Amino acid sequence: MVRPTNIEPAVGSVPYTEDLIMKLFKSHDKNGDDQLSKDELNAAFKQLGSKWPSIRASLAKHYADDNRDGFISIDKELSKLVKYVLKLNYTLH
DSSP: OOOOOTTSOOTTSOOOOHHHHHHHHHHTOTTOSSEEOHHHHHHHHHHHTOSSHHHHHHHHHHHHOTTOSSSEETTTTHHHHHHHHHHTTTOOO
16 A cells, blocks of 8 residues: 655655655665665665565665675665666656
């Protein structure tokens, strides 16, 4: 189930933008360590409406985690993660 948020596009509106996706992922850094864990990524993909958020989180982490530390650095790797999500063509199902 997707939770409605103030950064989720309204039905019939323009798809997610790079800026909205970036804000969405940043909002899921719950512990404030400037990194996204697999659980935080999973929660973000759930909010994006993915049918398989844990699989999307794993694939996204594999794609964007350049230093292979198991986290997505907000400062260094988030833009790569956002580009990955945009490549999904907003079809997260």
